[in-house]
Amino acid sequence: MTAAPLVTGDWSGQRERGSLWLVRTMIWLSRRLGWHFGHALLFPITLYFFLWSRGARGISRRYLTRALGRQARAADVFRHFFVFSSVILDRIFLLTGSVRPYRVRLFGLAHLQSCIARGGGCVLLGSHLGSFEILRVVAARDCPVPFKALMYRGHTAALTGLIERLNPALCNDLIEIGSPDAMLAVRDCVARGEIVGILADRAPDSHKQLTVRFFDGDAAFPTGPIIVAATLGAPVVLFFAVRVGRRRYDVHFEPFAEAVILGRQTRQEDLRRHVARFAARLEAQCRAHPYNWFNFYDFWGSARPELAMPDRHCSGAARPVLRAAGPGPAALPRSADGQPGRGAVEPGLVP
Amino acid sequence: MIRPESATAHETTERELARLIVDTLNLEDRPEDIRPEAPLFGEGLGLDSIDALELSLAISKAYGFELKSDEASRRVFASLRSLAAHIDTHRRK
Numbered sequence: 001m002t003a004a005p006l007v008t009g010d011w012s013g014q015r016e017r018g019s020l021w022l023v024r025t026m027i028w029l030s031r032r033l034g035w036h037f038g039h040a041l042l043f044p045i046t047l048y049f050f051l052w053s054r055g056a057r058g059i060s061r062r063y064l065t066r067a068l069g070r071q072a073r074a075a076d077v078f079r080h081f082f083v084f085s086s087v088i089l090d091r092i093f094l095l096t097g098s099v100r101p102y103r104v105r106l107f108g109l110a111h112l113q114s115c116i117a118r119g120g121g122c123v124l125l126g127s128h129l130g131s132f133e134i135l136r137v138v139a140a141r142d143c144p145v146p147f148k149a150l151m152y153r154g155h156t157a158a159l160t161g162l163i164e165r166l167n168p169a170l171c172n173d174l175i176e177i178g179s180p181d182a183m184l185a186v187r188d189c190v191a192r193g194e195i196v197g198i199l200a201d202r203a204p205d206s207h208k209q210l211t212v213r214f215f216d217g218d219a220a221f222p223t224g225p226i227i228v229a230a231t232l233g234a235p236v237v238l239f240f241a242v243r244v245g246r247r248r249y250d251v252h253f254e255p256f257a258e259a260v261i262l263g264r265q266t267r268q269e270d271l272r273r274h275v276a277r278f279a280a281r282l283e284a285q286c287r288a289h290p291y292n293w294f295n296f297y298d299f300w301g302s303a304r305p306e307l308a309m310p311d312r313h314c315s316g317a318a319r320p321v322l323r324a325a326g327p328g329p330a331a332l333p334r335s336a337d338g339q340p341g342r343g344a345v346e347p348g349l350v351p
Numbered sequence: 352m353i354r355p356e357s358a359t360a361h362e363t364t365e366r367e368l369a370r371l372i373v374d375t376l377n378l379e380d381r382p383e384d385i386r387p388e389a390p391l392f393g394e395g396l397g398l399d400s401i402d403a404l405e406l407s408l409a410i411s412k413a414y415g416f417e418l419k420s421d422e423a424s425r426r427v428f429a430s431l432r433s434l435a436a437h438i439d440t441h442r443r444k
Contacts, residue, residue: 178427181405200377208401224401231404335366 023162030092035101038089039246046082056081056296063299066215067290074292083291087131087243094137095167102315104138109254112195115235116145121190123229123236125256127201127282130242130292134249135197136173146194150186152177183228190234197239200225200278201295212276215283217300226274230260238281242289254281365435367413372431375409376402387432395430403428415443 030038050257064072139147203209203220369382389395
């Protein structure tokens with residue numbers, strides 16, 4: 001069930017079809033036989049992908065070596081895969097409404113509540129650390145204002161469809177990235193005082209990215225979420241929803257900015273400062289929850305010079321050639337849009 | 352209020368809008384390089400939805416109305432021409 005995102009590049013229809021039957025089977029079995037049965041199946045399934053996904057193993061090992069602060073071993077990589085599968089299994093159950101057995105602790109909720117109290121809406125910046133789903137489910141149940149998730153469907157449409165059919169109501173909470181009016185929808189939500197969740201750790205295949213320090217290397221992060229928050233004048237709160245045990249999640253909220261201000265002359269430096277701050281917070285959370293980060297591609301390899309160009313709003317910055325050919329991310333699924341892309345939030349797979 | 356309805360008035364709006372797009376998004380392109388029928392998004396000018404957001408803000412300041420986020424606005428964003436026509440229909444200044 002976890003095939004697609006573990007595959008970096010080579011995103012053929014064959015791959016998706018291959019994992020579709022597995023997801024279907026998993027959903028069917030889990031729903032009939034329960035979470036414990038599904039959980040028991042995770043071990044052989046994780047082992048299968050562990051054995052067959054050589055590229056993802058290497059990517060996981062290189063990331064974990066950074067996050068753990070020591071040489072990652074095969075057992076660490078297996079654990080990483082296992083946590084990823086567990087989060088997806090949980091997703092099936094969370095979407096079908098089996099929320100009760102889950103224990104979710106919320107930290108720093110006051111930061112969000114003060115935004116809600118002011119009634120002006122809020123941008124919640126998250127990442128591929130842990131589970132976006134748990135937040136959506138908790139918000140759908142407890143949040144006094146609507147929570148919308150900005151997501152990209154594109155390449156995992158079939159898988160996403162399968163999983164989202166489990167809970168069509170929750171689809172209403174989605175704003176799909178890809179159409180020209182996606183950010184106008186975000187604008188409308190924030191104007192109504194709603195909360196919009198955006199994942200901000202996948203740089204798009206466009207000029208809307210910046211290379212900043214992340215662990216001991218340089219990595220590309222999207223600037224889009226910051227630009228959107230600045231354009232809307234909305235306060236920004238960070239969230240990290242991590243799996244801490246069997247059906248146990250912790251959601252951390254952190255204040256990020258009362259309002260993101262990008263100076264006309266200092267736009268590029270301002271952007272860089274905010275993106276670097278986000279990367280630093282993500283790094284801290286990755287160190288605290290190393291097995292929860294699910295960006296299974298060569299994250300540091302994404303800092304390509306031809307794409308690490310200044311935002312074109314910067315004086316004299318030419319619009320870089322989009323879709324520049326090159327190694328690395330060029331092989332990844334592409335985002336049709338400038339938003340938290342690298343071709344995917346893969347809502348069908350990456351919770 | 353006089354609303355431009357003639358073909359030339361549309362062309363004036365198109366030229367104004369091209370300048371607004373270039374200024375707002377600080378494009379390298381010259382306004383006259385933007386072909387009226389070419390797609391603004393994707394293959395043509397290569398704008399994305401974040402550009403659309405910034406552009407909509409500039410349009411609301413310049414023309415006094417807000418672009419909506421719906422199926423219709425996707426058609427409006429199809430080209431400079433369609434966007435200019437939409438502005439001529441809805442402008443309040």
